[in-house]
Amino acid sequence: MIDKIVSSVTEALADVPDGATILIGGFGPAGMPAELIDGLIAQGAKDLTIVNNNAGNGETGLAALLKARRVRKILCSFPRQVDSHIFDALYRAGEIELELVPQGNLAERIRAAGAGIGGFYTRTGYGTLLAEGKETRTIDGRGYVLEHPIRADYALIKAEAADRWGNLVFRKTARNFGPVMATAARCTVAQVNRIVELGELDPETIVTPGIYVKRIVHVPRAEAAAGRAVA
Amino acid sequence: MQRLNRDQMAARVARDIPEGACVNLGIGLPTLVANHLPKNREILLHSENGVLGMGPAPAAGEEDYDLINASKDPVTLLPGGAFFHHADSFAMMRGGHLDICVLGAFQVSVKGDLANWHTGAPDAIPAVGGAMDLAVGAKQVFVMMEHLTKRGQSKIVEHCTYPLTGVACVNRIYTDLAVIDVTSEGLRVLEMVPGMTIAELNRVTGIPLLYERESNYA
Numbered sequence: 001m002i003d004k005i006v007s008s009v010t011e012a013l014a015d016v017p018d019g020a021t022i023l024i025g026g027f028g029p030a031g032m033p034a035e036l037i038d039g040l041i042a043q044g045a046k047d048l049t050i051v052n053n054n055a056g057n058g059e060t061g062l063a064a065l066l067k068a069r070r071v072r073k074i075l076c077s078f079p080r081q082v083d084s085h086i087f088d089a090l091y092r093a094g095e096i097e098l099e100l101v102p103q104g105n106l107a108e109r110i111r112a113a114g115a116g117i118g119g120f121y122t123r124t125g126y127g128t129l130l131a132e133g134k135e136t137r138t139i140d141g142r143g144y145v146l147e148h149p150i151r152a153d154y155a156l157i158k159a160e161a162a163d164r165w166g167n168l169v170f171r172k173t174a175r176n177f178g179p180v181m182a183t184a185a186r187c188t189v190a191q192v193n194r195i196v197e198l199g200e201l202d203p204e205t206i207v208t209p210g211i212y213v214k215r216i217v218h219v220p221r222a223e224a225a226a227g228r229a230v231a
Numbered sequence: 232m233q234r235l236n237r238d239q240m241a242a243r244v245a246r247d248i249p250e251g252a253c254v255n256l257g258i259g260l261p262t263l264v265a266n267h268l269p270k271n272r273e274i275l276l277h278s279e280n281g282v283l284g285m286g287p288a289p290a291a292g293e294e295d296y297d298l299i300n301a302s303k304d305p306v307t308l309l310p311g312g313a314f315f316h317h318a319d320s321f322a323m324m325r326g327g328h329l330d331i332c333v334l335g336a337f338q339v340s341v342k343g344d345l346a347n348w349h350t351g352a353p354d355a356i357p358a359v360g361g362a363m364d365l366a367v368g369a370k371q372v373f374v375m376m377e378h379l380t381k382r383g384q385s386k387i388v389e390h391c392t393y394p395l396t397g398v399a400c401v402n403r404i405y406t407d408l409a410v411i412d413v414t415s416e417g418l419r420v421l422e423m424v425p426g427m428t429i430a431e432l433n434r435v436t437g438i439p440l441l442y443e444r445e446s447n448y449a
Contacts, residue, residue, distance in 0.1 A: 030297050111318040176316065
């Protein structure tokens with residue numbers, strides 16, 4: 001019997017090694033797997049490369065992981081925010097490496113990794129600082145830049161509901177990077193608000209088929225909200 | 232001379248967004264355009280984080296933080312609206328499916344080069360978000376900005392001195408003083424605010440501008 005449901009965040013993250021590359025879902029707080037990030041901090045893996053749209057907000061979640069000095073390098077599109085002071089301080093002190101990636105390149109490079117694509121040419125960034133040193137090509141009279149896939153060891157994402165095969169549905173804009181990241185990691189871990197019986201998810205509306213998901217952890221929203229309130 | 236305020240600029244941009252358009256409004260000044268879209272037109276607003284058919288801010292107490300816009304503020308979904316993941320959202324942008332995007336800017340050049348993501352200052356923390364994708368992807372790129380910096384320098388320039396967001400990507404510029412098209416011949420002034428003269432606009436802009444007959448600007 002296939003059963004991807006694990007009993008705890010601790011169990012889901014037990015084998016994350018030092019030096020791992022980890023995709024973390026979320027666009028700001030929406031879709032951010034806060035409990036999995038807390039679990040990663042508790043687990044202790046260090047020297048991590050993190051891929052997320054942002055570089056942490058406030059003192060919790062990704063910002064707390066950065067503050068705990070577990071992250072060597074971050075790939076993101078928009079680190080600077082009103083409440084990104086933890087990243088800002090580490091960056092200014094030269095204590096974290098930043099690879100700034102236009103948001104569409106971030107999504108597409110992750111998608112490419114998941115789809116077995118070795119690279120792609122895009123017009124995004126052509127003629128800008130972010131294309132410096134990259135191979136370019138003129139296609140139909142327009143300039144394009146070669147971009148490479150972003151493969152990862154783990155993807156930590158948040159979804160609304162899952163079954164034991166790992167099929168996922170999401171909630172509103174909390175979907176964002178989740179379905180793309182799920183395809184691009186050797187081990188995708190999803191925290192979900194609800195676990196449902198096999199067959200209960202409408203097959204026409206499953207967003208992420210279970211083939212992309214290795215582990216499911218049940219984190220009900222009420223518990224998640226209470227956790228945040230305490231933090 | 233009657234310089235437009237931010238809401239008047241937004242209303243002016245909104246007038247040029249046609250029925251049925253799919254539009255992305257950038258963070259900051261362009262966000263105001265949403266408040267001025269003509270009520271008798273169906274216009275679909277796209278948000279980079281996976282929404283087409285975005286509605287206005289929710290009533291107080293109705294906020295759902297799983298339903299936010301690119302500025303991470305709570306929004307609503309119109310009937311008929313859709314959610315999708317990030318790669319699909321950026322395929323809409325990069326694949327030329329959006330009719331119009333409206334972006335803020337530090338500078339726009341005569342050739343339509345856009346600089347809006349980074350001042351290049353050594354201690355600045357760079358952040359680009361979806362600006363470079365929108366700049367090259369939307370069918371039409373509108374820039375909305377004050378004509379002059381706080382120090383009175385023109386933001387319309389011969390060559391951008393700030394790092395570029397995109398090369399030759401801007402189609403039209405809306406400022407508090409004028410509406411200007413970027414054409415292969417150069418920058419063509421379509422409108423000026425009441426009381427503005429060709430001589431004065433030339434003086435503050437400091438680079439050559441093209442005009443129609445003077446009577447067109449009355």
